[in-house]
Amino acid sequence: MDIQKFFKKRILIVAGHYGSGKTEFAVSLAMQAAAEGISPLAVIDLDVVNPYFRSRECAAKLKAEGVEVQGSFFGHDVTAEIPELSANIRRPLEDESCRVIIDLGGNEAGARILKQFDKYFQGDDFNLAIVLNANRYETRTVPDAIEQIELIENELGIKADYLINNTHLLRETTADDIAKGRRLCSELAESRGYEILCDCYPQGIIDPSVLDKDFMPFGVGMYLRQSWLDK
Amino acid sequence: MSEKVLMKGNEAFAEAAVRGGSRFYFGYPITPQSEIPEYMARNLAKAGGTFVQAESEVAAINMAYGAAASGGSVFVSSSSPGIALMQEGMSFLCSAEVPVVLLNVSRCGPGVGGIQPGQADYFQVTRGGGNGDYRIPVFAPANLQEAVDILYEAPSLADRWQNPVMVLVDGMMGQMMEPIKLPEWKEVVAREDIRSYKPWAITGYGTDDSKRNVVKSLRMQPEDLEVHVEKLFAKYAEAEKELCRYEAENLEGADIVFVAFGTMARLIKEAMELLAEKGIKAGLIRPISLWPFPDEAFDLIDKTTTKAVVSCELSMGQMIEDVKKAVAGRFPVKLIHRTGGIVPNSLEMCEKALKILEG
Known part of the structure; x- marks a missing residue:
């Protein structure tokens, strides 16, 4: 997949319903983009609503690939529970040469924090992508998914550009799950004018060659999930 | 059983409790279980239930006491320090024989400790920090499906034993995602039928219309209190035989x-x-x-x-x-x-x- 398509604009904001897989997607995108030579590249972890499983936990891995990670003021402290952010977050936002992936927290509550950086989102320098998992209980249907997307769009005052089909059931994912997610995304894209950016598949679990040839497969790793969780 | 869905632990716990019949939730946000009150705030009313964000955990457990004493099916969740604040209420619930489903999504301590997962509430939940002689059955599932199944069963277990029932999971389980099958919705006892289903509840009068029900933990006479505690422990002895799982x-x-x-x-x-x-x-x-x-x-x-x-x-x-x-x-x-x-x-x-x- 052409990694450049994720960076048609300098900043990609990744938002979505709780547990839709934003962080695993954002980390996977950053790792692949770095591997393909996109530099300078930064991940901004703006998740201040989730106590565990945040992209700052992958900071060392990302930095090893040359990706700048910004987020928590307290040195990516995994137990920081307060919504504190580093002033350094503005650095990649202001560096016009730097590609940026912003990983927001879940739902409109998690998205809200972006409002304090509003001045960076007045122009045309960014895209908003919504990650969707059709196996998530509260985004299984078109009306449910629209409700969640609208809550985020209204909170941010930004209309989403992209949908990212990230429909999976972790290690139980089948190609049918991804196709189900694609159907949901297609209906949403048609009714509301979004562009589908990619169809994610869990790396090592699904062979992308089994997916429909019209799909745009993008491999997502399990960077945050420990292996014993699947015992 | 429906097809599998991907749920975060805390959402799954809340959904399972509602599907199992819980219709009253009283809570106060605390990491790492805050998604439970959030989920209940969004969804409990859709199931005909009542969500109240209390002003503290102490208030929440006492609201639970009131609603459950009146025959409501009540679910309460918190995390370690919040559960600590609820201990007095749990002693009262046991003494008054009022069924409530309790969930502790535990974090590490002591004190404020941290928000990462911990299992150091073992003494807290199995021994209890409330006063007096009492016991609370405690279940500790190891995956989300098991937790869903236990929370679904818990309202009927609590009713069966007329006692609180506790489910203990740690923050990791509250925050992790897993595919699960949600159980079918249980039929809820209609308000007008509570009197026959829970003849002890404060619904006006007992089943024989002759005297008002009283739910209380106060017993002024030492002899009465001893008889009451002995009765509770005869009940716990039966529960020990029936509830042992491994x-x-x-x-x-x-x-x-x-x-x-x-x-x-x-x-x-x-x-x-x-x-x-x-x-x-x-x-x-x-x-x-x-x-x-x-x-x-x-x-x-x-x-x-x-x-x-x-x-x-x-x-x-x-x-x-x-x-x-x-x-x-x-x-x-x-x-x-x-x-x-x-x-x-x-x-x-x-x-x-x-x-x-x-x-």
């Missing part, structure tokens, strides 16, 4: 037997695989009920092969007291633990087990 795996011919619940039991399973690669057979006793503790499972340990029984805990060692009691001197009892919110990896567990076997 999983025993690979005990025959085991060199070493781990005892672990919840998240730790998941991790141990991977460590057992690593030990098997080294030619060491490891068994597992996984208590699902922490009270009653499954003493009987320890009679299944292979006396001819087992060199040590190891309590594995995300605490300084609390369950080990029950393990020692159940082992009753038959095997050496050791501890493998981490605390402070650190979840060890399976390799570390494996190395510690090898050290124990080396003596």
Whole structure:
């Protein structure tokens, strides 16, 4: 997949319903983009609503690939529970040469924090992508998914550009799950004018060659999930 | 059963409690369980229920006391320090024989501690911090499906024993995602039928219309109080027989037997695989009920092969007291633990087990 398509604009904001897989997607995108030579590249972890499983936990891995990670003021402290952010977050936002992936927290509550950086989102320098998992209980249907997307769009005052089909059931994912997610995304894209950016598949679990040839497969790793969780 | 959906632990717990019949939720946000009150705020009213964000955990447990005493099916959740604040109310619920489903999504302590997962609430939930003689059945599921199934069953267990029932999971389970099958919606007792279903509830009058029901924990006469507590303990003795649950795996011919619940039991399973690669057979006793503790499972340990029984805990060692009691001197009892919110990896567990076997 052409990694450049994720960076048609300098900043990609990744938002979505709780547990839709934003962080695993954002980390996977950053790792692949770095591997393909996109530099300078930064991940901004703006998740201040989730106590565990945040992209700052992958900071060392990302930095090893040359990706700048910004987020928590307290040195990516995994137990920081307060919504504190580093002033350094503005650095990649202001560096016009730097590609940026912003990983927001879940739902409109998690998205809200972006409002304090509003001045960076007045122009045309960014895209908003919504990650969707059709196996998530509260985004299984078109009306449910629209409700969640609208809550985020209204909170941010930004209309989403992209949908990212990230429909999976972790290690139980089948190609049918991804196709189900694609159907949901297609209906949403048609009714509301979004562009589908990619169809994610869990790396090592699904062979992308089994997916429909019209799909745009993008491999997502399990960077945050420990292996014993699947015992 | 519906098809599988992907849910975050806390959402799944809330949905299971509602599908199991809980219609009143009183809570106060605390990490790592805040998604539960958020979920209830969004969804409980759609099921005809009532959500109240209380001003504190103390208020929440006493609102629960009131609603449950009136015959409502009540679910309350919190995390370790919040559960600590609720202990007095739990003693009152037990004394007054009022059923409530309680969920502790535990974090590490003591004090404010941290928001990372911990199992150091073992004493808190099995011994209780409230005053007086009382017992609360406690279940500790190890995966989201098991947690969903127990929380779905819990309202009827609480009603059956006319007592609070506690489910203990740690923050890791509250925050992790897993595919689950949600159970069908249970039929809820209509308000006008509560009187026949819960004849003790404060619905005006008892079943015979002759005198008003009173739900209370106060007993002025020592003789009355003694009779009441003896009655409670006769009930607990019956509950001990019926509610004991565990999983025993690979005990025959085991060199070493781990005892672990919840998240730790998941991790141990991977460590057992690593030990098997080294030619060491490891068994597992996984208590699902922490009270009653499954003493009987320890009679299944292979006396001819087992060199040590190891309590594995995300605490300084609390369950080990029950393990020692159940082992009753038959095997050496050791501890493998981490605390402070650190979840060890399976390799570390494996190395510690090898050290124990080396003596």
